[in-house]
Amino acid sequence: MQKDIMLRPHVKDLILSSELPQKSKILKNIESPQFTESTELENVMNGIFGKNKWTPHVYPFENDILQELFKKYSPKTSASEKYMIFLxxxxxxxxxxxxxxxKKYIEHLEHAASLGHARAQYKMFFIDFRMGKVAEAKNYLFSSAAQGYASALLKLSEVYQGVWDIGIDADQNIAKLLCKQASDLGDSEAKFRIEVSTLVDGLFKSEKNYQEGIRNAKALEEAENKPAKDFLDATRMSSGGALQEGNDFITNTDLEFLRTYLGWKDEGEEVSEEEGSI
Structure with missing residues (x-):
C-alpha cells in the first residue's frame, strides 16, 4: 500500500469494519512491500469484500451472437494480478x-473502471452518458456486460431495444438474448421481463398470451420476485376498464380469468356484494 498513500485511510477503515481476524496484524502487514505479493492478500480481499469481490474474467457466453458481440471486450487486469484486483x-x-x-468526484470510480472492475464500469456508463461522453459510456457498458455482470447485460438489452441512444441500431432479437442472459444470471427484473412482459406486453415483439403471462407472474410472485409482485398488486387494484385501456388484446375472457385465478374484482363489484349481503 506504500504507493497508494491516498487510499491508506480507506483501506484501514475497510479492514476495521470487516470480520477479518487479527486486524492489527493485517494493518501492520499492509505497509510492507511484500504484502502486495503475499497469499494473505487474497484472504484480506475475501474478508473485506466477500461475495461482492470482483475478479476479472471473460464470461463464457454460449450463444454465438453474444460471443461475437463481446469478443473484443476483456478486462485489462489479469486474474493473476492480485494487488491490482485488490486496488x-x-x-x-x-x-x-x-x-x-x-457527484463531481469520479476519480476513484473511473480508476476502478479502467482496471476492469465490472460494477465500476456499469456505474461509469451512467456518469459518462450524462456528461455526453457517449463513446466512453458505450465502452464501459459493453466491457461490464462482457464479464457477465447481469445489471449491465439488462441495460445493454435496453440499448438494443432503442431506449438508450449510444449509437447502436435497435435489434429486438439481440435485446431479448441479452435480457435472457441477465435473467439466467439471476437478475429479477430481467426474469420478469422474459417470463411476463414478453407475454403481457409483447416485449421484444414477442407473441402475446395474457393468461400465460399472469400465470408466470403468479409463480414469480410466489418465488418472491419483486417486479412480479408489484405488477400483480397493480393488476389487482386496477379496474377492468383501466386494464383494457390501450390493451385491446385483453378480452372479457381474460378478465374472468383474473377473477378466478387472482381473486381480482372489477370496480364496484365489492360494494355490490356487500350491499347484497345486507
Whole structure:
C-alpha cells in the first residue's frame, strides 16, 4: 500500500469494519512491500469484500451472437494480478461512497473502471452518458456486460431495444438474448421481463398470451420476485376498464380469468356484494 498513500485511510477503515481476524496484524502487514505479493492478500480481499469481490474474467457466453458481440471486450487486469484486483475493489467501494457525497468526484470510480472492475464500469456508463461522453459510456457498458455482470447485460438489452441512444441500431432479437442472459444470471427484473412482459406486453415483439403471462407472474410472485409482485398488486387494484385501456388484446375472457385465478374484482363489484349481503 506504500504507493497508494491516498487510499491508506480507506483501506484501514475497510479492514476495521470487516470480520477479518487479527486486524492489527493485517494493518501492520499492509505497509510492507511484500504484502502486495503475499497469499494473505487474497484472504484480506475475501474478508473485506466477500461475495461482492470482483475478479476479472471473460464470461463464457454460449450463444454465438453474444460471443461475437463481446469478443473484443476483456478486462485489462489479469486474474493473476492480485494487488491490482485488490486496488480495483478498494477504488470501487471508496469511489462509490465519495460519488454519493459529491457527484463531481469520479476519480476513484473511473480508476476502478479502467482496471476492469465490472460494477465500476456499469456505474461509469451512467456518469459518462450524462456528461455526453457517449463513446466512453458505450465502452464501459459493453466491457461490464462482457464479464457477465447481469445489471449491465439488462441495460445493454435496453440499448438494443432503442431506449438508450449510444449509437447502436435497435435489434429486438439481440435485446431479448441479452435480457435472457441477465435473467439466467439471476437478475429479477430481467426474469420478469422474459417470463411476463414478453407475454403481457409483447416485449421484444414477442407473441402475446395474457393468461400465460399472469400465470408466470403468479409463480414469480410466489418465488418472491419483486417486479412480479408489484405488477400483480397493480393488476389487482386496477379496474377492468383501466386494464383494457390501450390493451385491446385483453378480452372479457381474460378478465374472468383474473377473477378466478387472482381473486381480482372489477370496480364496484365489492360494494355490490356487500350491499347484497345486507
Amino acid at each position: 480495483a475493489n478498494v477504488l470501487e467501494v471508496v469511489g462509490s461512497k465519495l460519488y454519493e457525497q459529491n
